[in-house]
Amino acid sequence: MTEHRFTPTAYHNVLGTLPPALRIRSGDTVVTETLDAAGFDRESVQRASSPNPTNGPIHVEGAERGDALRVEILAMRPNRDTGWTRQSLAANVVDPETVRQLPRPDKAIWAIDPDAGTVKLKENLPGLENLVLPLAPMIGCFGVAPELGQAFSTATSAANGGNMDYRGFGPGCTVWFPVAAPGALFFLGDCHAVQGDGEIVGTGVETSFEVEVRLTVEKGRHLGWPRGETAEDIFTVGNARPLDQALQHATSEMLAWLTSDYGLSPIAASHLLGQVVRYDVGNVYDPAYTMVCRVAKRWLPKR
Amino acid sequence: MTEHRFTPTAYHNVLGTLPPALRIRSGDTVVTETLDAAGFDRESVQRASSPNPTNGPIHVEGAERGDALRVEILAMRPNRDTGWTRQSLAANVVDPETVRQLPRPDKAIWAIDPDAGTVKLKENLPGLENLVLPLAPMIGCFGVAPELGQAFSTATSAANGGNMDYRGFGPGCTVWFPVAAPGALFFLGDCHAVQGDGEIVGTGVETSFEVEVRLTVEKGRHLGWPRGETAEDIFTVGNARPLDQALQHATSEMLAWLTSDYGLSPIAASHLLGQVVRYDVGNVYDPAYTMVCRVAKRWLPKR
Amino acid sequence: MTEHRFTPTAYHNVLGTLPPALRIRSGDTVVTETLDAAGFDRESVQRASSPNPTNGPIHVEGAERGDALRVEILAMRPNRDTGWTRQSLAANVVDPETVRQLPRPDKAIWAIDPDAGTVKLKENLPGLENLVLPLAPMIGCFGVAPELGQAFSTATSAANGGNMDYRGFGPGCTVWFPVAAPGALFFLGDCHAVQGDGEIVGTGVETSFEVEVRLTVEKGRHLGWPRGETAEDIFTVGNARPLDQALQHATSEMLAWLTSDYGLSPIAASHLLGQVVRYDVGNVYDPAYTMVCRVAKRWLPKR
Amino acid sequence: MTEHRFTPTAYHNVLGTLPPALRIRSGDTVVTETLDAAGFDRESVQRASSPNPTNGPIHVEGAERGDALRVEILAMRPNRDTGWTRQSLAANVVDPETVRQLPRPDKAIWAIDPDAGTVKLKENLPGLENLVLPLAPMIGCFGVAPELGQAFSTATSAANGGNMDYRGFGPGCTVWFPVAAPGALFFLGDCHAVQGDGEIVGTGVETSFEVEVRLTVEKGRHLGWPRGETAEDIFTVGNARPLDQALQHATSEMLAWLTSDYGLSPIAASHLLGQVVRYDVGNVYDPAYTMVCRVAKRWLPKR
Structure with missing residues (x-):
C-alpha cells in the first residue's frame, strides 16, 4: 500500500466524470490539504471559488459501476488558526x-x-x-462521480455523496459510496472544525485542513446510498428534500443492508430498527437535506 | 403538596376541553395507571378502545391561557410483564x-x-x-387541552402536546406545555417500555404503566410549543408534517427561548445553535411528526 | 322538502360535536347569512371573532357514521358592498x-x-x-363534525372538510362529506367574493354572504375524503401538509371512487387518471393545504 | 433566419456542457425528430437508451450566462402510430x-x-x-446546460429546465430558460401525445415526434427559473421536491417578473396574484416535481 501526498493544481465545484488528478491503487492512502468552503487555503489565500471547491478526482484502480468505494477517514487536522x-x-x-x-x-x-x-x-x-x-473535525463534502455522466454542484448531495455536511464524518469513520464511473473518481473538500446538527446557520466553522484517507474498492456491493461505520455504529445516509424523503432513503438502505448482509428477515429487521434505530440530521440547509439512519453494533447479529 | 392516586373511571381518545376527572393544586403529584395503546390494563383486560386511551383530564388550579404547565416525570414502572x-x-x-x-x-x-x-x-x-x-420507559401521549375549544385525537399531536412518541419523555424529564384552557386539563397515556427514534414500526413496546408526575403552573410563560429539560439538556418540540416544518417549529421555539430567557441576541443564539444544536426525531409515523431541538446545558449562559 | 331560514344566535370557531343550532330533514334546504372571516356581518358589525366564525351546527336527521352528507350549493350572494x-x-x-x-x-x-x-x-x-x-363566490369553510369527538379550528381542514379555501366551492357545485357524528353536524362560513388558487395572500375577498344549500343524507357511502361534482367534473379533496400528501389523499380517494362506483379496474382507473386528470390547488396557506383531484365527466364510463 | 433540419448522430441522457451537435444563430428555427422516452424512433427501432434520450446540444450564437434562451414551440407532430x-x-x-x-x-x-x-x-x-x-402534443424534457458545469439526468429537472413533463409545453407555447453556459446548449426530447396533470402513471403517451422550435437569445434577462407564455397566459416554473418548494420557486419567480417587467409594486403584485393566480401541477413523478404559476394576460397591465 502506498501513501500519496496529493497537492491539487485545480479545484472543482462539481462531482462528476472529470479527468483524474491522481491515480491510486485500491487500499492506498492519500494525504491532502483542503481549502475552506470559500476557497481559502492554510495561508488564507483564495485558491478557488465557492461553493466548496474540492480536491480530486482521485481515480482508484479497478473500481467499476456496482462496486463500493470504502473511504476510511484516518486523520483530519486544521492547518490554520x-x-x-x-x-x-x-x-x-x-x-x-x-x-x-x-x-x-x-x-x-x-x-x-x-x-x-x-x-x-x-x-x-x-x-x-x-x-x-x-475541536470536532468533519468532512462537509466528499463522494464519487454520479451515474450517467452527471455532474452535481458541491453545494448539494445525492446517492453519490457530496455536500452532506454531517458532523459524523470525522476521523475514525468509514464511509462506503456507490461507484458509478470507472475509477470511482473521489472528491473531497469543505471540512469543518466543528458543526451542530443540520448546519442550520449554513456553515460549520469553515477552515482549511490536512486530511488523510484510505480508499479501497469493494467489488459488487451494489449500494443504493452511502453507508458508514464508526466504532459504535453502522449507518446509512439519505440525501433529498424534504427531510421525510431523506429519511425514507436512509431507512430503505438500512433495511436492505440488514436483510442482505446480516441475515435478518424483513420482520426481524423491522423489530430491530423499530426499537433501537437512531436518526441524525446531517444537514437541513443545502439543496438536498441529509438524514442518517444509525444502529449500534452491539444490537447486530454476528455477520 | 398533595400526592393524588388517580384511578380513572373513563378514558379519552381526544385531548380537549372535557369535564375534569381530577382537580389538583399546582405542585401536587399524581400517581396513575395507564392503559396500553390499545386500551389494555395491567391484567390484560381491555378497558377502553384505540387509539391511545388517556387518563384525565386533570384540572390544575390557577392555570390559565398564556401560562405553562410544568410536568415532571418522576417515575414510570410497567405493571405487567x-x-x-x-x-x-x-x-x-x-x-x-x-x-x-x-x-x-x-x-x-x-x-x-x-x-x-x-x-x-x-x-x-x-x-x-x-x-x-x-427497559427505557417513556410517555407516548401527554399534553393539555388545545386552544379555541378544539379537541385532537390521541393519535396525533400539536402545540398542546399529544401523541409525540418521543423516547426522551422518560423519568427525570421535565416538560412544559402551553396552557390554553382554564385548569390546563392534562391528559396522559400510551406509555412504552422502549422505542427507537421515529416510532418507525408504528409502536414502541406498548404496555400498561404506573406513572408518577408532578404538575405545576408557571404563570405567563407564553410558550408557542412544548419545551423540556433533562439533566443534560434543554429542548423544544415541534409537531407537524413534513419533518421540515416540525423542525422549523422546534427551532423557532428554541430561538425564542434563548433570546427571551437566556439573554442571547439573535446573533449569539444563532452562533450557539449553529455549532452545538442536536435534533432528535420523535416520531415519523403519527399524523403529525415530532422533531426535538436540543441544546446541552453546559453550553448555555447562566440565567 | 322544507326550506329553512337559519339565523344563528352564536357562531363557532371549531367544527365539532356541538349542540345542534338547527335540525332539518334530509333533502331540506337552508338559507343563511354568513359572517366574513373576521366575524363582520352585512352591516359591517362584528358579531363573532376570528378565525372564520361559522353558522351551525345543522343536524340532518338520519345521518350516521359511514354515511355521506351531500351539500348542494344552490345560491350565494354577497350581502354588503x-x-x-x-x-x-x-x-x-x-x-x-x-x-x-x-x-x-x-x-x-x-x-x-x-x-x-x-x-x-x-x-x-x-x-x-x-x-x-x-364576482366568483365560493365557500371558504364548510364541513361536518370530525370523528372521535374531535373538534378542529375553522382555520384548518381535514377529512371532514373545514377551511379548504378552494375556489371551486361555488354555486352549482355539489360536495359530499364523510359523516362521523349523528346528524352529521354541518357548519358553514368564511365565504369569498373571489379568490385565486392557493389563497396565497391568506385571504380571498372576504365578505358576508347569503348562502342557500340543500343537505341530503346518502347512506353507507364510506368516504375517506370529501368528494364533489360540477356540471363538467367530478373531484376529490385531500387536506394535509405538505401539498404532496394532500395530493396523495385526493388521488387515493379518486382511485377508490373510480373502482367502486364506475366499475373501473385499478389498471383502467390508472390509465384514465394518467392521461386526463387535473389537479387544482385549493389552498397553500392554512395549516392543512388542500389539493383537488379532478376528472371531466366526459371521460367517465356510464355508472 | 435559417431553418435547420437537425438529425442527431448521438443522443444524451444528461443536460450539461457537452460539445455542440449543431450551431445556429439567434432567431433560427430547428426541425428535429425526437426519440420516445425509451429511445425508440419513428420506425420503432431503439436508437438510444433510457431515460429520455435528447437531441442536442444546440449552441445558439451569442448566448451567455445571464441571458435567456427563448424557445418557441412552433410545431409538433407524432411520426409513428x-x-x-x-x-x-x-x-x-x-x-x-x-x-x-x-x-x-x-x-x-x-x-x-x-x-x-x-x-x-x-x-x-x-x-x-x-x-x-x-391528441395534445407536449415536450416532456427540454432545457439548457445548467450552471457551474453541472450535468443533470434527463429524468429530472432544475432551474435550467429538463424533464418537467408539463402538459402546457405544446405548440404555441413560448418558454424562456436561464442561460448558464456559452451558447446556451439546448436539449430536447421525450415528447408525449397526451398526458394528464402530474404524469401520475410515470408517463404520458410516449412516442417519437417531429418538432419545430425557434431559438432566440434575449440578453441580460437574469431569470431564476423558466418562464413561459401562451395566447392566454404568462407563467413561471418551479422544479423541486416537495411540491410546496416547487410552488415557492414558481411564485417567487412570478413576483420577480411582475415587479421588474410589469411595473407592479410588491403590494400590487400580491393583490393580483392573490385573486387571479392559477397553479398547474406539471409532474409529481420525477425526482424533481414541477409546479407552474400562471396569470391570464387579460389581468396584466400593459408593459
Missing part, C-alpha cells in the same frame, strides 16, 4: 413568519487551536464569553 | 417503491422484566436471539 | 430567502357590486387601475 | 398504505392517429371502450 461561520440561522430552518426576525447572515471569525483542541468565537458576545467548543 | 409491537416498518418511512417489500404489520409480543430492567421479543427470530434491550 | 384582503403574499408561498422582500400584510378594501357581478380594489394602485374581477 | 404508457399509478402519488393495492406498472400500447388528432388505448378495457382522447 481561524475559521468562519455565518451568524444567522438560515431562513429555511425557522417558521416562515420568523424569517423577518433573523439577523443578517454576515460572517463571523472563530479561533481554532488544534493543539488545545478548541474552537472559540473571536468576537465577545454577551452570553457566549465562556463558549469554548471542542 | 408483556408488551406488543407491530412487526413491520411503517409504509411511510421507506421509499414508496419499497412498500411492497414490507411484511404484514401483525403484532408481536415482548417480555418485560421491570426488576431486571429488560425487554425481549418472545418469539425467537434468527439474528435476534440475543437481543435483550434495556 | 365591500370585502377585504391581505396585501402581501404569505410568507410560506415564496422562497424562504424572499420573505424579507414581502410587504406588510395589512388589509385592503375591495368594492363588490353583486348586480354588476364585479369586484374591484378600492385603492388605485399603479398597474391595477383597470383590474375589475368577475 | 403508436405510443406507450405505464398502466399503474406511481407509488408516490397515492397514500403509502395504498401502494400495495396498485397494479404492476407494465406497459400498455396506445394508437395515435395524427390526422384524426386522436389517441386511444389499444387494449379494450371495461369502462374505457369509448375513451378517445384528443
Whole structure:
C-alpha cells in the first residue's frame, strides 16, 4: 500500500466524470490539504471559488459501476488558526413568519487551536464569553462521480455523496459510496472544525485542513446510498428534500443492508430498527437535506 | 403538596376541553395507571378502545391561557410483564417503491422484566436471539387541552402536546406545555417500555404503566410549543408534517427561548445553535411528526 | 322538502360535536347569512371573532357514521358592498430567502357590486387601475363534525372538510362529506367574493354572504375524503401538509371512487387518471393545504 | 433566419456542457425528430437508451450566462402510430398504505392517429371502450446546460429546465430558460401525445415526434427559473421536491417578473396574484416535481 501526498493544481465545484488528478491503487492512502468552503487555503489565500471547491478526482484502480468505494477517514487536522461561520440561522430552518426576525447572515471569525483542541468565537458576545467548543473535525463534502455522466454542484448531495455536511464524518469513520464511473473518481473538500446538527446557520466553522484517507474498492456491493461505520455504529445516509424523503432513503438502505448482509428477515429487521434505530440530521440547509439512519453494533447479529 | 392516586373511571381518545376527572393544586403529584395503546390494563383486560386511551383530564388550579404547565416525570414502572409491537416498518418511512417489500404489520409480543430492567421479543427470530434491550420507559401521549375549544385525537399531536412518541419523555424529564384552557386539563397515556427514534414500526413496546408526575403552573410563560429539560439538556418540540416544518417549529421555539430567557441576541443564539444544536426525531409515523431541538446545558449562559 | 331560514344566535370557531343550532330533514334546504372571516356581518358589525366564525351546527336527521352528507350549493350572494384582503403574499408561498422582500400584510378594501357581478380594489394602485374581477363566490369553510369527538379550528381542514379555501366551492357545485357524528353536524362560513388558487395572500375577498344549500343524507357511502361534482367534473379533496400528501389523499380517494362506483379496474382507473386528470390547488396557506383531484365527466364510463 | 433540419448522430441522457451537435444563430428555427422516452424512433427501432434520450446540444450564437434562451414551440407532430404508457399509478402519488393495492406498472400500447388528432388505448378495457382522447402534443424534457458545469439526468429537472413533463409545453407555447453556459446548449426530447396533470402513471403517451422550435437569445434577462407564455397566459416554473418548494420557486419567480417587467409594486403584485393566480401541477413523478404559476394576460397591465 502506498501513501500519496496529493497537492491539487485545480479545484472543482462539481462531482462528476472529470479527468483524474491522481491515480491510486485500491487500499492506498492519500494525504491532502483542503481549502475552506470559500476557497481559502492554510495561508488564507483564495485558491478557488465557492461553493466548496474540492480536491480530486482521485481515480482508484479497478473500481467499476456496482462496486463500493470504502473511504476510511484516518486523520483530519486544521492547518490554520481561524475559521468562519455565518451568524444567522438560515431562513429555511425557522417558521416562515420568523424569517423577518433573523439577523443578517454576515460572517463571523472563530479561533481554532488544534493543539488545545478548541474552537472559540473571536468576537465577545454577551452570553457566549465562556463558549469554548471542542475541536470536532468533519468532512462537509466528499463522494464519487454520479451515474450517467452527471455532474452535481458541491453545494448539494445525492446517492453519490457530496455536500452532506454531517458532523459524523470525522476521523475514525468509514464511509462506503456507490461507484458509478470507472475509477470511482473521489472528491473531497469543505471540512469543518466543528458543526451542530443540520448546519442550520449554513456553515460549520469553515477552515482549511490536512486530511488523510484510505480508499479501497469493494467489488459488487451494489449500494443504493452511502453507508458508514464508526466504532459504535453502522449507518446509512439519505440525501433529498424534504427531510421525510431523506429519511425514507436512509431507512430503505438500512433495511436492505440488514436483510442482505446480516441475515435478518424483513420482520426481524423491522423489530430491530423499530426499537433501537437512531436518526441524525446531517444537514437541513443545502439543496438536498441529509438524514442518517444509525444502529449500534452491539444490537447486530454476528455477520 | 398533595400526592393524588388517580384511578380513572373513563378514558379519552381526544385531548380537549372535557369535564375534569381530577382537580389538583399546582405542585401536587399524581400517581396513575395507564392503559396500553390499545386500551389494555395491567391484567390484560381491555378497558377502553384505540387509539391511545388517556387518563384525565386533570384540572390544575390557577392555570390559565398564556401560562405553562410544568410536568415532571418522576417515575414510570410497567405493571405487567408483556408488551406488543407491530412487526413491520411503517409504509411511510421507506421509499414508496419499497412498500411492497414490507411484511404484514401483525403484532408481536415482548417480555418485560421491570426488576431486571429488560425487554425481549418472545418469539425467537434468527439474528435476534440475543437481543435483550434495556427497559427505557417513556410517555407516548401527554399534553393539555388545545386552544379555541378544539379537541385532537390521541393519535396525533400539536402545540398542546399529544401523541409525540418521543423516547426522551422518560423519568427525570421535565416538560412544559402551553396552557390554553382554564385548569390546563392534562391528559396522559400510551406509555412504552422502549422505542427507537421515529416510532418507525408504528409502536414502541406498548404496555400498561404506573406513572408518577408532578404538575405545576408557571404563570405567563407564553410558550408557542412544548419545551423540556433533562439533566443534560434543554429542548423544544415541534409537531407537524413534513419533518421540515416540525423542525422549523422546534427551532423557532428554541430561538425564542434563548433570546427571551437566556439573554442571547439573535446573533449569539444563532452562533450557539449553529455549532452545538442536536435534533432528535420523535416520531415519523403519527399524523403529525415530532422533531426535538436540543441544546446541552453546559453550553448555555447562566440565567 | 322544507326550506329553512337559519339565523344563528352564536357562531363557532371549531367544527365539532356541538349542540345542534338547527335540525332539518334530509333533502331540506337552508338559507343563511354568513359572517366574513373576521366575524363582520352585512352591516359591517362584528358579531363573532376570528378565525372564520361559522353558522351551525345543522343536524340532518338520519345521518350516521359511514354515511355521506351531500351539500348542494344552490345560491350565494354577497350581502354588503365591500370585502377585504391581505396585501402581501404569505410568507410560506415564496422562497424562504424572499420573505424579507414581502410587504406588510395589512388589509385592503375591495368594492363588490353583486348586480354588476364585479369586484374591484378600492385603492388605485399603479398597474391595477383597470383590474375589475368577475364576482366568483365560493365557500371558504364548510364541513361536518370530525370523528372521535374531535373538534378542529375553522382555520384548518381535514377529512371532514373545514377551511379548504378552494375556489371551486361555488354555486352549482355539489360536495359530499364523510359523516362521523349523528346528524352529521354541518357548519358553514368564511365565504369569498373571489379568490385565486392557493389563497396565497391568506385571504380571498372576504365578505358576508347569503348562502342557500340543500343537505341530503346518502347512506353507507364510506368516504375517506370529501368528494364533489360540477356540471363538467367530478373531484376529490385531500387536506394535509405538505401539498404532496394532500395530493396523495385526493388521488387515493379518486382511485377508490373510480373502482367502486364506475366499475373501473385499478389498471383502467390508472390509465384514465394518467392521461386526463387535473389537479387544482385549493389552498397553500392554512395549516392543512388542500389539493383537488379532478376528472371531466366526459371521460367517465356510464355508472 | 435559417431553418435547420437537425438529425442527431448521438443522443444524451444528461443536460450539461457537452460539445455542440449543431450551431445556429439567434432567431433560427430547428426541425428535429425526437426519440420516445425509451429511445425508440419513428420506425420503432431503439436508437438510444433510457431515460429520455435528447437531441442536442444546440449552441445558439451569442448566448451567455445571464441571458435567456427563448424557445418557441412552433410545431409538433407524432411520426409513428403508436405510443406507450405505464398502466399503474406511481407509488408516490397515492397514500403509502395504498401502494400495495396498485397494479404492476407494465406497459400498455396506445394508437395515435395524427390526422384524426386522436389517441386511444389499444387494449379494450371495461369502462374505457369509448375513451378517445384528443391528441395534445407536449415536450416532456427540454432545457439548457445548467450552471457551474453541472450535468443533470434527463429524468429530472432544475432551474435550467429538463424533464418537467408539463402538459402546457405544446405548440404555441413560448418558454424562456436561464442561460448558464456559452451558447446556451439546448436539449430536447421525450415528447408525449397526451398526458394528464402530474404524469401520475410515470408517463404520458410516449412516442417519437417531429418538432419545430425557434431559438432566440434575449440578453441580460437574469431569470431564476423558466418562464413561459401562451395566447392566454404568462407563467413561471418551479422544479423541486416537495411540491410546496416547487410552488415557492414558481411564485417567487412570478413576483420577480411582475415587479421588474410589469411595473407592479410588491403590494400590487400580491393583490393580483392573490385573486387571479392559477397553479398547474406539471409532474409529481420525477425526482424533481414541477409546479407552474400562471396569470391570464387579460389581468396584466400593459408593459
